[in-house]
Amino acid sequence: MSGAVDAVRCVGLVHRFGDVLAVDHLDFRVGSGEVVGLLGPNGAGKTTTIRLINTLLPVREGTVEVFGVNVRSNPMGVRRLIGYVPQQLSIEGALTGRENVTLFARLFDVPRRERADRVREALALLDLEDAADRTASTYSGGMVRRLELAQALVSRPALLVLDEPTTGLDPLAREGVWERVRRMRDEHGMSVLLTTHYMEEADELCDRLVLMHRGALQAEGTPSQLKAAVGPGASLDDVFRHFAGGELRAPEQEGLRDVRATRRTARRLG
Amino acid sequence: MSVPPVAPRADWGSGVAPRNAVALAGSRIVAFCVVEWQKLMHDRTELVTRAIQPVLWLVVFGETFSRVRAIPTGSLSYLQYMAPGIIAQSGMFVAIFYGIQIIWERDAGILAKLLVTPTPRVALIAGKSFAAAVRALAMVVVILLVSVVIGVGMTANPLRLLGAGASVVLGTIFFSCLSMVIAGLVMSRDRLMGIGQAITMPLFFASSALYPVSMMPTWLQHLSTANPLSYEVSSLRTLLLGNPGNLWSDFAVLTVAAVLGIIAASRLLGRLAR
Numbered sequence: 001m002s003g004a005v006d007a008v009r010c011v012g013l014v015h016r017f018g019d020v021l022a023v024d025h026l027d028f029r030v031g032s033g034e035v036v037g038l039l040g041p042n043g044a045g046k047t048t049t050i051r052l053i054n055t056l057l058p059v060r061e062g063t064v065e066v067f068g069v070n071v072r073s074n075p076m077g078v079r080r081l082i083g084y085v086p087q088q089l090s091i092e093g094a095l096t097g098r099e100n101v102t103l104f105a106r107l108f109d110v111p112r113r114e115r116a117d118r119v120r121e122a123l124a125l126l127d128l129e130d131a132a133d134r135t136a137s138t139y140s141g142g143m144v145r146r147l148e149l150a151q152a153l154v155s156r157p158a159l160l161v162l163d164e165p166t167t168g169l170d171p172l173a174r175e176g177v178w179e180r181v182r183r184m185r186d187e188h189g190m191s192v193l194l195t196t197h198y199m200e201e202a203d204e205l206c207d208r209l210v211l212m213h214r215g216a217l218q219a220e221g222t223p224s225q226l227k228a229a230v231g232p233g234a235s236l237d238d239v240f241r242h243f244a245g246g247e248l249r250a251p252e253q254e255g256l257r258d259v260r261a262t263r264r265t266a267r268r269l270g
Numbered sequence: 271m272s273v274p275p276v277a278p279r280a281d282w283g284s285g286v287a288p289r290n291a292v293a294l295a296g297s298r299i300v301a302f303c304v305v306e307w308q309k310l311m312h313d314r315t316e317l318v319t320r321a322i323q324p325v326l327w328l329v330v331f332g333e334t335f336s337r338v339r340a341i342p343t344g345s346l347s348y349l350q351y352m353a354p355g356i357i358a359q360s361g362m363f364v365a366i367f368y369g370i371q372i373i374w375e376r377d378a379g380i381l382a383k384l385l386v387t388p389t390p391r392v393a394l395i396a397g398k399s400f401a402a403a404v405r406a407l408a409m410v411v412v413i414l415l416v417s418v419v420i421g422v423g424m425t426a427n428p429l430r431l432l433g434a435g436a437s438v439v440l441g442t443i444f445f446s447c448l449s450m451v452i453a454g455l456v457m458s459r460d461r462l463m464g465i466g467q468a469i470t471m472p473l474f475f476a477s478s479a480l481y482p483v484s485m486m487p488t489w490l491q492h493l494s495t496a497n498p499l500s501y502e503v504s505s506l507r508t509l510l511l512g513n514p515g516n517l518w519s520d521f522a523v524l525t526v527a528a529v530l531g532i533i534a535a536s537r538l539l540g541r542l543a544r
Contacts, residue, residue, distance in 0.1 A: 054386045056543055076388050084386040090379030094309045106301035107387040109294075135312060151383070 005068045007032050007159045007191030008053055013062035015048055015215075022048040024215035025062070030159070032067075035185055035192040037202040040212035041244045046195040047087070049212070050163050053193070054084050067158055080108070083152030087163045089144045091151070093137030097128050100136055101150050108155035122150040126180055142173025149180055160184060162194035166201060174198075178205050199236035209236075211243050218243040295393040302397030306404040316405075321412045324360040328353065328413070329420060341481050346511060353422045354506035355479025357413050358499055361406035361438045362473065365445035366466050368402040369453030373462060376542045385543050391536040395450060399532060402446035403439040410438050424510045433517075434509045440524035441502035447531025454538025479503050498527040 008030035015023040023045045030036040038046045051057040053064055055075040064071040066078045091100050101119045110118050123132050126146040131139065136147060145165065152160060162181070166174040178201065184190045196202055202209055203223050211219040211226070219226055219239070227234045230242045310317070328349070335341065336348040343351035375381040384394060418424060425431065453462050474480075476490055477499035483491055494500045501520040508515035 051382075056382055056385055076390070079386055079388045082386060084383060086379035086382045088377075088379030090383055092305070092309070092380065094312055095305065096308075096312075099305070099308050103301060103305055104383075104387065106297065106304075107384070107389055109297065109388070148383075 005032060006030060006065070007034065007067060008036075008193055009063070009065045010049070010053070011063040013049070013052060013059070013064060015045075015052055015057060015060070017048075022215050023052065026212070026215070026217055028210045028217060028220060030191055030193050031208075032191055033185065033189045034207045035181065035194070035205055037206035037209045038193065038195040038212060039197075039199075039202055039209055039240060040218075041240075043214075044212040044244065045215035046212055047163055048215075050161055050193070050195060054082055054161050055079055080155075081158045082161055083155060083157035083159070084161045085145075085148045085152050085163065085165055087167060089141060089148070089168070091136045091139075091144050091147050094135060096133050096135055097123065097139070097143075097147050097150070098132040100147055101154050104151040105154045110155065118154055118156075122154040125153060125183075126150045140173070142169055142176055145169060145173065145177055146180065149177070153184065156188075158191065160190055160192045162192065164195050164197065166196070166198065174201070181205060199240060203236050211239070213244040291390075294388075294390070295396055298389050298393040298397040299400045302401040303404045306401035310405060310408055317408055317412055320360070320364065320409055321416070323363070324356045324409075324413050325416050327356045327359070328416060328422075332356070333420075341485065343482070344513075346507075346513065347422075349420070350422050350511055351507075352480055353413075353417045353424070354510055355477070355503045357410050357417075357434075357438070357506055357510075358441060358477075358502045359474050359479055360409050360413050361403075361442045361502075362445045362499055363470060364406040364409055365399075365402050365442040366449050366470050366473075367463070368398070368446040369449035369451075369462050369466075370459050372398065372450050372453045372542065373457065373459045377459075381542060385539075391539045392532060395447065395532050395536040395539060396443075398450065399443040399446045399528075399535075400439070403442040406438055406442040407435060410435075425512065430509045434506055437502050437505040437509065437521070437524060440521070440528045441498060443528040444498050444524065444531045447528070447535040450535040451531070451538055454535065454541045457542065473497060473499055476500075477503055498524055501527075 006029045008028075010026055010028050013023050013026040014021070026045070026049060028036075038049060040046050048057065052059050053066065053071065055071055055078055059072045066081050069077045069081065071078050092103075095103070098119060101122050102115065105115045105119050105122075120129070123129050126149050128143065128146055128150060131143060136144065139147060149165075160181070165181075166177050169177065181192055181194075182205065185192060194205070206223065208222055209220070209226055210217060219229070221229070223236060226239045227236065230239050234242075332349045332352050335352075339348070341348055341351070372381065375384070385391070389397075414424070449462070449466065452465050456462055456465065476486075476493040477497050478494060479499065483494050483500065486494060501523040504515045505517055505520035505524070507513040508517055508520070
């Protein structure tokens, strides 16, 4: 993977759900080895953007490239470069931690002779070796998130895509996830694209932030650049409010996708 | 965080060389079958609870109707006649509700993760339907053993048993794909449960599982001809009991139904992913 090629390059990206414009001519990039955070209120288009980049939604207008590979013309090539952790806690509770990770090693064609070692390595990276042979239904929320990271990392992806990775986690578990993401970046030069609602997380973890509102890019820069742009002593919360706070869109304009996803998760978890 | 970007380590982010389509599909089928087997091994209670209904069909319905002698079954006892039907039925019952698992995986975000792996949608559906077949086969082994215990004389020829297994696999692939097609249309576990319950008994009764097609009214005979369960039952009777039949046409229909099922379900998978 060449260091000169951007990890993600979006140009003129547009996506509509029926009449609702979810992503509006979005241009942004994630440099190789960068940790970039997508910020914005609910319905800003963050998750839709992530789903366009990771091939879950078809790119109909605009261009998306992952390490120079076009998402539209070579989605399989893109998938081989990505590790993805969705918003929901998405593990198979009936399997052990090791079995959960092994499944993804198989699906990413990790050669059989390397598979056991790679699974062990991923579990060790996330400090899950001791719990590896317990069924995942016995894991805490923080452990489940770490297990999902292990699943995403077993293929040694060039780009890690995290959709609200710490939502619902207690502060300790959240800190644990941050620490692992930092380690991935520092030790392996992995590029990371994440969405978050936590300004503290964005400040701690991200090299650069992309602030979205109503599907469009509102501001882009390092956390300190964005804070300086708003005014002396401004926090990222102030930045968020400045660019999106005054005109949050009504839920019916968001297409209710986030609300539906939240309800589905609530039903599943009882 | 203001650490300057670092270059990726050589062995990270290098991806894995693409495989040919057949090897790719084969590896995904193996992956999902292994997972299904592991889940079954972690919780074996389902094997027992799901076996109760087919065993009741055999022991209560089968034994009773064997005494009535109201159904012409040729040289076979009624219990022998219906045992392959109950075996096919137990596989179908496992398969027809398999779509619920897909909807659960969608709600849990698991489906999104699977779709972001280098797995073509056809291979994902094929893998899932073979996985359903693993569960169905485990169930069928239980029903076969119960059948033998209650005196249904069946073949011990390993090749014929293998053929019977293949028939159950093809039937399960079709019915699990039918379930996944319905899942892609209704997008809700509750609705799929209702539809599944509504269609299982009509599929069962509109087949040759319990009585010969010749006994049915004409309209039901037409339905039976279009019902893959009839061909699965017919092939099982031929293979397990030596009943005369046309294995080639039975397997041809089951194979075509399975392939069409996989294609249809994979076309609808995108709806579930959105």
